[in-house]
Amino acid sequence: MRRSGSVPGVTFGVGAYASWGLFPAFFGLLAFAPATEVLAQRILWTLVVVLIVLAVTRRLPDMARISRKTWGYAAVASAAIAVNWGVYVYGVTSGQVVQCALGYFINPLVTVAFGVVIFRERLAKAQWAALGLGAAAVLVLTVDYGSPPYIALILACSFATYGLVKKVIPLDALRSIAAEGVVAAPAALAFAIWLAASGTATFGEGAAHTALMIATGPVTLVPLLLFAVAAHRVPLSTMGILQYLTPAMQLFWGVAIAHEPMPASRWIGFALIWAALVVFTAHALLARRARTRVDGSARDSEPSPQLQS
Secondary structure, X not given: OHHHHHHHHHHHHHHHHHHHHOHHHHHHHHOOOOHHHHHHHHHXXXXXXXXXXXXXXXXXXXXXXXXXXXXXXXXXXXXXXXXXXXXXXXXXHOOOHHHHHHHHHHHHHHHHHHHHHHHOOOOOHHHHHHHHHHHHHHHHHHHHHOOOOHHHHHHHHHHHHHHHHHHHOOOOHHHHXXXXXXXXXXXXXXXXXXXXXXXXXXXXXXXHHHHHHHHHHHHHHHHHHHHHHHHHHOOHHHHHHHOOHHHHHHHHHHHHHOOOOOOHHHHHHHHHXXXXXXXXXXXXXXXXXXXXXXXHHHHHHOOOHHHOO
């Protein structure tokens, strides 16, 4: 019974992560525009699409009930995801898809590191080992690239920050995306108008260019909606494994399709990251299984309700 109910959820999860994995193919088509313009248009058209969805589902009035504190959370989330989107578009359009993939491989480790630094969380030995392998990988890749892999690190840190805020913001997926868009829209719109007034905008220069810019809205929103559905139907352990589908697809694109250089030293760095993720994921699965057994034993040891009278 449970298996049949979970299959659609896994399908939604695969759809979300596979869609993100195909982003290099789409955003590579936007190389005709600077990353800053693509970012502005993406913010605006994503907001337009999500507001349409809210209007169609008659949930638009719910936006007026968002508290001031929640708008503050939305502002932080908006800033984090704007940095993430902008750097990602720059990475793809400048031929650095492999670094983008590296950023999303590193992201779970950065999230754990944030937990230690910000929330003073205590880590198990396996988690420390994973972080150590991750740090070694970054060191190897720094030597390989000749400088720290800034694109990867910014992507990982900005998305980890976004994830932390999303854990505490009291909004569903649609309203959260809409609130983030509302916060960012004034700056994005002002920048788009400035580009148009200065004659440097690529938006509107041709039907194909304009259509691609507009498409950034639904292309951004659809995977987020698929993810939101999957998150409610699929165990966290499964989602934790599925998340590696995105950087794996992006790495394949960068190496096999875009033919980005991958010397042996770079493969060593990635191998260290993958080893860290294996340790990290295995520990998470084992810890979850142990908690499930403890919870099950506790329930079994409780007296039956009929005997508590």
